[in-house]
Amino acid sequence: MENDRVQFKVVNDTDTDLIIIHEPEAIEFSLHRKKNIMVEYNAFKDSILLSISTQNNSAYLQIWDGDDTNYRVLQNGKDVFSDL
Numbered sequence: 001m002e003n004d005r006v007q008f009k010v011v012n013d014t015d016t017d018l019i020i021i022h023e024p025e026a027i028e029f030s031l032h033r034k035k036n037i038m039v040e041y042n043a044f045k046d047s048i049l050l051s052i053s054t055q056n057n058s059a060y061l062q063i064w065d066g067d068d069t070n071y072r073v074l075q076n077g078k079d080v081f082s083d084l
Contacts (some may be wrong), residue, residue, distance in 0.1 A: 006043040011036040014059050018075060021062045024069050029073070029080045037080065039063065041071035 010031070012018040017030040020037065031037055041048055047066030052059070065071060072079045 004042060005040055005043050007038050007040045009036050010061060011059055012059075018059060019058060019060045020080070021060060022073070023064045027081060029052050031075075035075070038074040039071060041069070045069075046071055053077060 010018075010020075012031045012033050012035055014033060017032055020029040021027070021033055022029075039048075046069040048071055049064040050066065051062040052060065053062070058062060063071070065075070073081055
């Protein structure tokens with residue numbers, strides 16, 4: 001179970017960019033309309049919390065992670081937060 005990875009897809013079907021926020025660092029990534037990302041993590045080891053909101057005609061997806069959590073947000077196979 002140590003290597004059991006779970007992936008789920010987030011598709012932006014809005015008319016504007018969807019702002020993906022890596023919390024608590026508050027680092028943002030703009031997911032352009034009609035594009036998608038994959039969120040990948042170990043379901044037996046890692047813990048994440050998703051928060052979806054709108055503000056000023058913009059949509060936001062916040063990803064909060066637990067201690068020692070190692071998750072990736074991939075677009076076209078590249079981790080968009082790899083510089084963390």
